[in-house]
Amino acid sequence: MADIDAVLAEALEDIKQGRARTVPDYLKLVPDADRERLEELLAVFHNHQAAAEGPDPVDPQRYQDALELVDRVFSEERGEGDLPVLLTELRRARRIPREELLAGLAERFGLAGKDRKRLQRAYHQLETGQIEGRCLSDRLLEALGSLLKIDPRDLRSAADRSGRISSAPAQAFGRGLGEVKNDEVPGDRGSARQAGSSQGERLVHDLFYGGPDG
Amino acid sequence: MFAQAKERGDRDLQEPLLQQLVLRSVPIISRAVRDSDVSLGPRDLKAIEDEALIKVLARLARSGERADIRALAYEIGRECALDPDRRLAPAPKLSPPRPKLRIVHG
Numbered sequence: 001m002a003d004i005d006a007v008l009a010e011a012l013e014d015i016k017q018g019r020a021r022t023v024p025d026y027l028k029l030v031p032d033a034d035r036e037r038l039e040e041l042l043a044v045f046h047n048h049q050a051a052a053e054g055p056d057p058v059d060p061q062r063y064q065d066a067l068e069l070v071d072r073v074f075s076e077e078r079g080e081g082d083l084p085v086l087l088t089e090l091r092r093a094r095r096i097p098r099e100e101l102l103a104g105l106a107e108r109f110g111l112a113g114k115d116r117k118r119l120q121r122a123y124h125q126l127e128t129g130q131i132e133g134r135c136l137s138d139r140l141l142e143a144l145g146s147l148l149k150i151d152p153r154d155l156r157s158a159a160d161r162s163g164r165i166s167s168a169p170a171q172a173f174g175r176g177l178g179e180v181k182n183d184e185v186p187g188d189r190g191s192a193r194q195a196g197s198s199q200g201e202r203l204v205h206d207l208f209y210g211g212p213d214g
Numbered sequence: 215m216f217a218q219a220k221e222r223g224d225r226d227l228q229e230p231l232l233q234q235l236v237l238r239s240v241p242i243i244s245r246a247v248r249d250s251d252v253s254l255g256p257r258d259l260k261a262i263e264d265e266a267l268i269k270v271l272a273r274l275a276r277s278g279e280r281a282d283i284r285a286l287a288y289e290i291g292r293e294c295a296l297d298p299d300r301r302l303a304p305a306p307k308l309s310p311p312r313p314k315l316r317i318v319h320g
Contacts (some may be wrong), residue, residue, distance in 0.1 A: 015292070016254075018251055019296070023289055025294075042285075042289070043282050043286070044284035044285070046284075046285040046286075046289040047282055047284050047285035047288070049246075049249070050242045050245060050246065050284045050285065050287065050288035052285065057241075058240055058241045058244050062240050062244070062263065063237055063240055065239055065264070065267075066233075066236050066239075066240050066244065067233055067236075067237070068234050069236070069264075069267055069268065069271060070229065070233050070236055070271060071229075073271060073275075074225060074228070074229045074232070082275070086268065086272055089268050090233065090265065090268055090269075092264075093261050093264040093265035093268060094300070094301065095261065095301040096301070146312045148242060149299070150269055150272060151272075151273070151296065153276060154269070154272035154273055154275075154276050155272075157272070157275060157276035158272060158276075161275070213279070
């Protein structure tokens with residue numbers, strides 16, 4: 001582990017030279033005990049940079065876009081919860097088609113063939129708000145965070161706000177998992193099925209319905 | 215105030231507070247992207263700013279008032295602008311001019 005002053009100096013030099021490294025990259029270099037302090041120091045620097053020349057004049061449409069984004073993410077009416085909207089918006093901004101994201105997840109978890117189809121169906125359910133946030137596993141959110149370049153803790157927080165299931169029965173498009181009833185946690189049904197399921201099926205179940213430790 | 219609203223699960227109060235914080239981040243993100251000196255077209259710049267805004271919103275919704283909005287917006291805007299894996303908008307297709315043909319009745 002490196003010394004906090006050395007890492008701070010390295011970070012400031014990187015920022016000056018326009019090198020692409022993120023704050024978590026630097027935090028990994030110092031011992032756990034120094035991370036909070038380093039994060040504070042980097043925040044002071046970013047704050048100073050932001051304040052140095054004042055904000056840019058911005059197209060008023062950008063403010064409108066920002067308000068619409070908050071509205072979409074926090075919309076109660078859609079009933080999908082925060083995480084599905086967040087994932088969809090991030091994919092759109094990063095120009096990552098759903099198929100490509102699924103390919104990344106399948107590769108990461110070693111899923112192919114029928115298991116890949118199961119992953120596809122479960123992910124569809126996730127993006128359409130049919131899975132309760134508390135059912136999602138930490139390793140799934142870590143994988144999504146890595147593919148979409150967002151802190152997985154932010155995804156977990158959004159998932160925790162996605163505890164609502166819409167009043168209408170949710171439809172699953174495709175075979176297998178079927179309809180999710182409002183009073184039924186999919187994970188419970190999956191657990192009952194686990195005895196005769198394949199390893200891939202169990203993995204998909206654990207990722208999407210197994211809870212944080214799944 | 216945001217932390218209290220979050221603790222109580224009061225989304226009606228959280229939303230306007232988040233709106234205020236996100237609006238404050240808009241010009242800072244724009245500045246951070248410009249400072250990063252990336253030469254990109256308007257569509258790509260908008261995509262970077264959109265991504266940064268989404269990430270700022272996600273972070274604020276998690277940590278609320280504890281986050282320094284100016285530092286956070288600048289840090290995330292810069293990270294998004296310098297992301298080496300960023301996918302650029304496809305170049306517009308240039309199609310050859312349509313030939314002007316007319317039917318000759320012989």
